[in-house]
Amino acid sequence: MLKFDESEFVRQIASAVALRPRIEELVDRLVDQGFDNLFLVGAGGTYAQMWPYEHLARRTSTLPVRSAIAAELVAAGDAGLGERSVAVFTSVSGTTEDSVRAIEFCRAKGAYTVGFTGVADSPVARGVDTVLLTEPKTWPFDMQLLLFMGRLLARRGEFEGYEEFADEFAAIPRILVRVAERAEPVASAFAEAHKDTDYHFLIGAGNLWGLTYLYSMCILEEMQWLRTTRVHSAEFFHGSLELLERDTSVLVLQGEDESRPLTDRAIAFARRVSDDVTVFDTRDYPLEGISERFRPLLAPLVLDTVLDRVSKHLERVRDHSLDLRRYYRVMDY
Template identity: 30%
Template sequence: MTLPSTFDKGVLAALGALDASAIHHVFFVACGGSLSIMHPAKFLLDQHAAIASDVYNAAEFVARAPKLLGPGSLVILCSMTGTTKETTAAAEFARSKGATTIGLTVEPGSPLANACDHVVGFEAPYTTGVPIDAVNSNYSRIYQLVMGVVALTGGENLTEPLIESLAALQAAIDKAQLVFAPLFDDYAPRFAKENVVYTVASGASYGAAYSFSICVLMEMQWINSQAIHANEFFHGPFEVLDKDRAFILMKGCDSTRALEDRADTFLHRFGSAQKILVLDAEKLDLDGIYPQFRGNVVPLIFFDTLWRFAYKIAELRKHEMLEARRYMKKISY
């Protein structure tokens, strides 16, 4: 079994060193925005392999100390800067239990990188302001890891269609920016005035909804929020819906789309279309992306385009996106 030479070199090195037959469990561990990519990674693994996995906040992971953690565990961690203390501690904890650790970070000399058995680099546009190609993003790299593990543990080898799909992703994002731009122009003035904005999604898209909710709306814009699972919506949260309430709904194209569709119908039945921003995968040109991976990469398209929406809102609120923090990295805590 060989992996495509077009795979990231860090991914190839980490997977090359892996004794795949010994891996019985995967732990996806991180905090905040980096944790958000672990949800779609688990979704991809659930779809393709009979390998059990967990997604844990890094501090929860260490304090919980799952009895299952041991030499048969692969622990995949992520921190953009590699300086997230809880994530580094989680890597050290996992290694002390005999697990194999792979750390994703943009900083190869960072504490997280030093704490892991293997390091996979990635690029992030919002740290440097320099546009990147999505094939070099954290999503792309973790998907390569997951489908590599699938192939190495006896599952179907879909690594070639995956890497070809990831290579086509940036073009799809660029086209999506044009598709969603009029929608963002229309909705931004109304959403900029909101005190509460919910996000709704399911399946592969839930992580993107979570990240937009906690890292963009709450952290960067101090707007109250929750990422509501599209079906959980019907078991409590939907009672807050009225004509004034603002929602961002992600309608992806994975196997859970029907859940998001049902939420869409309900939102438009009892809410106001002017306050319900729907990002629909059916509006996207996904040329070059294999059908079997479209549902998996669409959340990254949604999230990437939503940054433009966030910047529009920030401008209207006169609330800086990246500088306006009260606490994060401004004080010690």
């Protein structure tokens, strides 16, 4: 596979899954001590990656859970943030300035802070009350967040079968390798067909809305300098569909949760107008060893793996490095 180091990939994912005992111990302690609300705080991609777990909590729990943009949380505050709050942060490098400031802000309010990162000697790792470390450069953070939120909901009686899920989840490193292998020809074909496409329209919903936003902004825009529009499947009808033309590239992220009919409806309409609709559907991937009832939870992980293959092939056909930046962390902001 193009630019895919299987051993490193497995090592990174496995390092996150191996945090299960520590995550469960932490969650049990927090639940036993008692807290009133949970903040999932990030910036850019790490903010978008919190959305599936806020979404999961809204669907299944009475616990107030809010995903928050780090910089906005510091600027605007939150009336619910205080001594009986828990705030969770993620950062690959551990150096994201907005997140570091938000950690300081949350701690000043008395909140208990948790950090997931791969860099022990980093501002994020040093700043939080509890840090849980993975191999360097481990991405995404869905493994840790799934285990954290799953255990939390289970302790509250709001996730039946968590132990079974977590046991099955131990196999996810190898499962995702097989996902990447299956996605490789699809990704290559998409990239070849869209070598010169300079505008993409992205649609998603449910626990894939965060990844839709992330892939649009953090990958296609930031890393490939492509123009995009991103819209939630349920909101597609309310204006954004007017941008479609016969040759508009439409990328749809389709999962298996209760939002699937919303995205099906958007796909049906998009295909009536555009001749260039690509659907990345988690149902196309077997996920051996994962029970049918748990498959919807893994949608962000599955399609993050698929879209990483797409990114690598876009980098190849467009001769545009994914590491190239004009402004981000190059110019003062």
